[in-house]
Amino acid sequence: MKTLVSVLALSTALALPGLASARPVTLTTTLKNYGGDGAYLAVYLTDPSGAYVRTLWVAGKKSKYYKHLTDWHRATGGSPSQINGLTGASIGEGRSLKVTADLADALFDAGYKLNIDAAAEDMRDSPRDISVPLTKAGAGKPVSGRSYVAGFTYGL
């Protein structure tokens, strides 16, 4: 699964004009004890103007719930082609999600942002629970989210 992710990430990175070097980045998300069912998360990249670029991971397999990841869903329509091979189980409260994605060097320090939309059944929809700029300096620094995410770090 991880190999597939890497292969896909690599091939997508190669499609970006003029970029050839990419590095695997580990994204670690730990959830708060928010008192609800397993949360659905969408981890995705946006460009400097705020437009959606690509999805890095979706936690939660039932597509009928994807509409609660509002900003991500607005951009992608929850389309299966965007998330092929990039889905896993939903994350229970207090637990962690660890994802490795291949990100091109040119994306760092260029105004790109890592975002996480989160939602849980019968609870609030939390778009941009996490929204952090992708920088080399920010690697390894934990950031806390608005509602669901206790701590998010990206490491090289």
Add this chain to the structure above:
Amino acid sequence: MMRILHRWPGLVLAALLFVTALSGAALSIFPTLDAVQAPQAGATLTVAELAARVQASHPGLEQIKRAPSGQISAWWFDGSQPGSAIIDPATGRDVASADPDLVRRWLTTLHRSLFLGDGGRLTATTGALAMLVLAISGAVLVARRTGGWRRWFARLRGPLAGRLHTEIARVAVLGLLLSSVTALWMSAETFEIVTIEAASLEVPAQVSGRAGLALTQMAALSATPVAELRELSFPAPGDPQDLFTLRTDRGMGYVDAGTGTLLAWQDLSFGQHLSETIAMLHTGQGAAVLGLILGLMALGVPVLAVTGVLTWLAGRRARPQLKDNAQAAQAETVLLVGSEGGSTWGFAATLASALRDAGQSVHVAPMTGFAPSRYRQAQRFLILAATYGEGDAPASAKGFLDQMQALQEPSAAPMAVLGFGDRSFLAFCAFAAAVESAARAKGWAALLPYDTIDRQSSQDFTRWGRTLGRALGIELELAHQPVLPAAQTLTLLDRRDHGAAVQVPMAILRFALPKASLWQRLTGQGLARFEPGDLLGILPEGSAVPRLYSLASGSQDGFIEIVVRRHPGGLTSGQLTRLQPGQTVRGFLRRHPGFHAQTDRAPLILIGAGTGVGPLAGFIRRNERHRPIHLFFGLRHPDSDFLYRDELTSWRAEGKLAHLSLAVSRGDGPHQYVQDVLRQEATQVAEAIRQGAKVMVCGGREMARGVSDALTEILKPAGLTPAMLKAGGRYVEDVY
């Protein structure tokens, strides 16, 4: 086929359905609780007003949701602190916490997936599929049992477990059908077998980018009533390009934060409407009353599961194991059995295995449920039928003659009828003869001439087998060994003799209850549990053929009592009437549920003569609840054969017996039989029957016939006949 479809999913998945149904029933309460507790919005309240009210209390408002029950919840950020609450729309203030209720979450996870994740969801889905199969097959079986779809609510008879199962099933089946179908759809959506595209709308390119417009000034929000609202999401505070997302019952749209106008709109698709309706029908959210009704019906499932298992167990015990039984639709030889006591089944088993050894495919089944169209490959029909009472159908042949009458055309396959009976009885093989004549009247070809077997004679059976073999062109040697039920040794406690003076020697024999093991007592085997009206089979020394006697006591009385008349030359009656206290006989129990005094309060009219008073006395002795009982007792002379004289007096004093009418046939007064006394009390009898009394008759054939004639006369003014009462289970006979 229907039985198999119903029995196996039910037995195998009973435990799963127990849990799913109970959790579902518990969950069905919540929509009602929500609807009752949630403060409802006024009919004219608009989204703009509501949002403004909530925002006044919580400036950092992010999202307002309205549940199908009408409950309004809001989520906000107070600085960096998230907050949420259920809102009273009239004031905009917090009323309660919006956190999901723990109990509800627990029940929902249990119901959906048994706490086992995706594998659990799959299991629950299998349960829903099984429920659907059970509901459909069960409905067909109910229609068969009651005799047709139009007779769906007809009265039921039979053992308690089976009756309870059918009673609950025919009330709950519609709800269970709906719940299982909606559950299957929702599972299909979850597992993406069915995909309903979620509403997604393109973000409009042109956004005003302005801010600061008051909520109440926004036209799009003022135009939407709260009653239609589902969700209102506020734009992100720092982003001037962000929009309100408005979702209503009709669709979703984006509202510009600066101008308050609707920039884009998409109606809900048909698929989404369907999906939501189905979710509503299953969960009851938005249809609280329906939810409660479905929950009530789901409560029947545990009872259905338990009674279903009990009925299956009872059926297995009653019927001999039919190994290698061919399918009805595939068998070449169809062997139908009408058995009352079970001995005819033994003969059928011997015949079936001999035919199979000769290479035939045989389907053995009871005569009830006779439907010639099911036997598509049948080349011949063999009917083995015993007789009950005065020529009535035995237990496993009920409804056969009606089915025969209803046939348009006989099957092409010829039929041979073999009757089982006892020549010492007047109506020897009367039922089998009725079957034979009904078949020939329909024009059914005869495979063999009608034949009879007297007193379970193995030699007669072998002889008939050879005739059958010649007709089929095969070698058929039937060697039947009668299988006797396990008999227990019974010790006589005491005996009371009557009737010597009138040349009708009778004795009331009381035996000690044999010791029963714990298992026997739990499962009710052997003589651990019985009632008056059941039969005691006595195995005389020197014969394999048992004689049956009606029990005059129940196991709760603590002894086994029968009334025996000595027949000249009778083997069993002779041995029994010579028995002295301390001596033993071998006996077994044969249940006779058709002749039980049930535990309701309806009055009883008990009619008996001579030894027939035995079970009737048993009913009176067990009449703890003092239901009104009227006993008509026919005897010869009160000084000689007045059985239970002292007991009847004390029972009358205690209130167990309301009224006793004696018919003395050889006494000092006028010679009367029971039917004469009945006629004398015609008005009281007719009135009691009109008010729901049940008539139970026990005695000889002549007496039973006389009583039936008398009752026909008595009931004519009330517009009833004994046949009608029999059909309603209010007139039963134990006749010998």
